[in-house]
Amino acid sequence: MEIADIRNQLTQMNEKIISFRGSLDLDQLEEDIAEAEHQMADPTFWDDSEKAQQVINANNTNKETYDQFNQLAEELEELEVMLEMIQEEADPEMEAELEARITKLNEKMASYELSMLLDEPYDRNNAIIELHPGAGGTESQDWGSMLLRMYTRFCEQHGYQVETLDYQAGDEAGIKSVTLLVKGHNAYGYLKSEKGVHRLVRISPFDSAKRRHTSFCSVDVMPELDGAIDVEINSDDLKIDTYRASGAGGQHINKTESAVRITHIPTGTVVASQAQRSQLKNREQAMGMLKAKLYQLEVEKKEQEAAALRGEQLEIGWGSQIRSYVFHPYSMVKDHRTNFETGNVQAVMDGDLDGFIDAYLKLKLNQK
Numbered sequence: 001m002e003i004a005d006i007r008n009q010l011t012q013m014n015e016k017i018i019s020f021r022g023s024l025d026l027d028q029l030e031e032d033i034a035e036a037e038h039q040m041a042d043p044t045f046w047d048d049s050e051k052a053q054q055v056i057n058a059n060n061t062n063k064e065t066y067d068q069f070n071q072l073a074e075e076l077e078e079l080e081v082m083l084e085m086i087q088e089e090a091d092p093e094m095e096a097e098l099e100a101r102i103t104k105l106n107e108k109m110a111s112y113e114l115s116m117l118l119d120e121p122y123d124r125n126n127a128i129i130e131l132h133p134g135a136g137g138t139e140s141q142d143w144g145s146m147l148l149r150m151y152t153r154f155c156e157q158h159g160y161q162v163e164t165l166d167y168q169a170g171d172e173a174g175i176k177s178v179t180l181l182v183k184g185h186n187a188y189g190y191l192k193s194e195k196g197v198h199r200l201v202r203i204s205p206f207d208s209a210k211r212r213h214t215s216f217c218s219v220d221v222m223p224e225l226d227g228a229i230d231v232e233i234n235s236d237d238l239k240i241d242t243y244r245a246s247g248a249g250g251q252h253i254n255k256t257e258s259a260v261r262i263t264h265i266p267t268g269t270v271v272a273s274q275a276q277r278s279q280l281k282n283r284e285q286a287m288g289m290l291k292a293k294l295y296q297l298e299v300e301k302k303e304q305e306a307a308a309l310r311g312e313q314l315e316i317g318w319g320s321q322i323r324s325y326v327f328h329p330y331s332m333v334k335d336h337r338t339n340f341e342t343g344n345v346q347a348v349m350d351g352d353l354d355g356f357i358d359a360y361l362k363l364k365l366n367q368k
Contacts, residue, residue, distance in 0.1 A: 001099050003087065009102055010080055016109055017073050023116060029066045033059060054226065061124055068112055075105050115186065117361040122223035123189030127182040128165075128292055131175065134197075134216035139207075141174030143200045143215040146349060148178050151194070153351025160184035165285060166259075166272040173206075179272065179289070181224065188223040193360035194353075195221040196322030203328045212328055216321070222296040224288065231291040239263040240283070245274035262286045269293050323356070325349075338363050 036059035039045060046052050082098045085091070118124065129151060133144035155162045161183040168176040182191060197218050204213040225231070245259040259274035260282040271293060273285035325345065326332045333348045333356075334341035340359035342348060348356075 001095075003083075006083055006095075006098065006102065009106075010076070010083060013076055013079075013102075013105065013109065016113070017076055020069055020072070020112070020116070024065065024069060026066065026069070029062050032062050033066065036062070050226070057124075065115075072105070072109060072112060075101075075108075079105065114358055114361065117365055118186050118189035120189070122225075123192075124186055125188045125226070126184070126224035127188040127191045128222050128224055128289055129180045129182060129191060129194070130218075130220040131178045131180075132218040132220070133170075133175065133177075134218065136213070136215050138170060138172045138174065139204050139213050140215040140217065141170030141172075141176060142206070143174070143198075144176075144178070144217045145170070145174040146200075147198060147217055147219065148175060148180075150349050150351055150353075151180070151182075151191075154353050155182055155184075155351075157351050158184070158190070160187055163275055165275045165289065167274070181275075188221070190357050191221050192223075193357045194219050194322075196320050199321045199324045201324065201326045201328065220293075222292045225292050225295060231295050233264070233287075233290065233294070237265050239265060242279060245282075258282055260286045262290055264290060264294065267294065267297060269297070335359065 036055055039055055040052075040059070045055075079098060079101055082094060082101075086095050086098065131144050131147055133140035152162055163181040163183065164178065165181050166177070166179040168178070170176055197216055200215045200217075202213065202215075203210050207213065239262070241261045241263075242257040243259045243261065244257055256279075258277060258279045259272065260279060261270065261272040262283075263270050269290065271286050271289040273282040273289065276282045276285060322337055323333065323335045325348070326334075327345060331343050331345045332341060333345055335356050338356070338359035340356055342355060344352070
């Protein structure tokens with residue numbers, strides 16, 4: 001790489017740092033961090049444990065944002081010093097090191113820029129993902145299991161923990177439904193882009209005539225709510241069933257009816273949990289999921305009303321196909337909201353969703 005090219009790259013990176021600084025109110029961040037640490041030093045801080053945890057979580061987020069920005073700015077300064085040294089006296093070894101560090105810093109900046117797009121109230125929360133294959137029997141249920149693998153791989157690659165809350169195996173293959181809890185920083189912020197209907201086109205391995213089939217799977221994503229959100233639920237509106245928990249392949253996790261299914265009669269919302277050993281724990285888990293779903297329904301209702309006022313029509317239900325995965329007659333995965341696409345279908349099915357998520361977050365930012 002020529003010295004002029006290196007200088008040009010560093011100039012572009014400096015412009016990004018200036019842009020980040022403009023987006024962040026660093027003085028306010030410093031004040032918020034100082035105020036939180038003052039609260040945490042108070043002897044009565046832990047009297048309200050839920051509020052205390054919220055303060056700690058918010059402070060950790062602010063410190064991470066603040067520290068990461070300063071680290072990026074400091075690294076860029078170091079690279080500019082290296083360039084000055086090379087310009088004064090040629091040093092091929094140092095120049096190679098500089099080029100490598102520029103590449104790494106560019107990657108860090110891209111990651112930081114993406115995290116700055118996550119500014120909605122629950123973006124930093126854990127995420128609950130539900131997969132529900134559409135009509136089509138084994139073919140659709142197999143598609144559901146393929147998406148389950150895709151999301152599991154994505155979570156592994158990003159250091160997220162995945163807990164299976166409910167698993168209903170398919171009749172011959174695949175799944176009838178699955179509910180996952182994804183734990184980790186910004187889990188909901190990143191995974192909310194996956195909400196909608198995912199469409200698969202392929203030659204079915206279950207069709208002896210080797211015909212092309214189209215399958216659908218609905219993906220629902222909601223934030224796991226903390227104690228700060230109060231969702232009122234009337235116990236008279238609930239139907240609670242218990243059943244034996246089972247895992248992949250249908251094997252029984254235990255012989256007692258520890259799994260819990262709760263139906264919210266007014267909305268028809270159904271949630272289930274079988275991850276815990278005790279019925280009581282599963283009931284608590286299911287109630288938490290129900291609160292998240294009812295909260296999400298209220299948010300979506302307000303979004304629909306706002307869209308109607310703007311003269312827009314938001315697609316809902318099975319008509320809202322957000323992404324197509326075409327295996328045959330050509331290879332392509334395309335997001336219909338952002339038009340982002342890739343021909344590397346295998347990489348996507350192995351969990352490479354970053355391009356789709358990035359494009360979605362930037363689209364939402366531009367719509368604000």
